[in-house]
Amino acid sequence: MTDEEQMPGAQPETRGTRGVERVTIPALKLRKQTGPKIVMVTAYDCVAARLADRAGVDVVLVGDSLGQTVLGYDTTVPVTLEEMLHHTRAVRRGLRRALLLADMPFGSYQVSPEEAIHNAVRLLKEGGAQAVKIEGGQPFVETVRRMTEASIPVMGHLGLTPQSVHMLGGHRVQGQDPEAARRILADARALEEAGAIGIVLETIPAALAAEVTAALSIPTIGIGAGPDCDGQVQVWHDLIGLSQRTFRHARRYAEVGTQIENALRAYVEEVRQMQFPTREHSL
Numbered sequence: 001m002t003d004e005e006q007m008p009g010a011q012p013e014t015r016g017t018r019g020v021e022r023v024t025i026p027a028l029k030l031r032k033q034t035g036p037k038i039v040m041v042t043a044y045d046c047v048a049a050r051l052a053d054r055a056g057v058d059v060v061l062v063g064d065s066l067g068q069t070v071l072g073y074d075t076t077v078p079v080t081l082e083e084m085l086h087h088t089r090a091v092r093r094g095l096r097r098a099l100l101l102a103d104m105p106f107g108s109y110q111v112s113p114e115e116a117i118h119n120a121v122r123l124l125k126e127g128g129a130q131a132v133k134i135e136g137g138q139p140f141v142e143t144v145r146r147m148t149e150a151s152i153p154v155m156g157h158l159g160l161t162p163q164s165v166h167m168l169g170g171h172r173v174q175g176q177d178p179e180a181a182r183r184i185l186a187d188a189r190a191l192e193e194a195g196a197i198g199i200v201l202e203t204i205p206a207a208l209a210a211e212v213t214a215a216l217s218i219p220t221i222g223i224g225a226g227p228d229c230d231g232q233v234q235v236w237h238d239l240i241g242l243s244q245r246t247f248r249h250a251r252r253y254a255e256v257g258t259q260i261e262n263a264l265r266a267y268v269e270e271v272r273q274m275q276f277p278t279r280e281h282s283l
């Protein structure tokens with residue numbers, strides 16, 4: 001795609017320096033009324049970001065899932081702000097049209113609203129993120145309010161919140177009993193009222209996600225939350241067959257992991273058999 005070409009479905013908002021219509025936060029909000037559904041995917045490096053951008057993805061999330069997908073941690077808990085900054089900068093370099101959203105890692109916003117603002121400012125200024133995402137409901141409403149007042153766009157994240165894995169006792173479906181469902185709905189309303197730009201709903205019953213979506217004027221982005229959210233988010237490695245894990249809520253659109261392994265096996269074999277390089281590869 002050339003710089004001058006527009007992605008189908010782009011909402012005219014801000015014309016970037018090279019003529020590409022950038023996705024903006026007001027444009028995402030509008031999509032709740034007008035459609036089409038918002039498409040979000042995680043990316044952790046420049047190459048992945050460029051591919052997602054060219055494919056027409058609306059929002060690229062530098063998720064703290066990078067802890068498991070890229071860095072080899074067991075959970076998202078150990079991910080640091082410096083690691084998030086490093087990957088956010090790399091993703092920034094690959095994007096032209098998509099909005100760049102960065103996760104605030106565990107420990108970077110829980111202590112106080114002041115610390116949350118300080119760390120989010122780093123993700124915006126040094127990382128080039130346009131918005132940040134934090135996990136949790138009621139306890140973080142004041143933080144979202146203060147960040148919004150400081151002109152930091154914040155997306156909420158409710159349901160299965162992986163940074164609380166130890167409290168939750170694992171990666172389990174949330175919001176299944178009426179009290180838990182009521183709390184998620186109340187949290188979503190409170191986050192909207194505090195100024196959140198949208199809410200990720202992870203691993204909750206589809207009916208609850210539909211109820212939350214209908215109750216809000218900001219977009220909901222689902223992962224394992226059924227088809228009625230205003231958009232969907234998936235983890236890069238799960239989408240293209242690069243992860244070992246399989247989820248009921250994910251679909252593998254390619255088996256890139258197998259292709260890479262086969263390519264590398266062929267390379268190993270050809271070097272050992274002295275079939276590569278040939279004379280044509282010589283300078």
Ligand code: KIV
Pocket residue numbers: 042061062063064065066103200202223233235
């Ligand atoms: O870190 C992440 O990838 C996320 C998505 C699962 C929404 O938060």
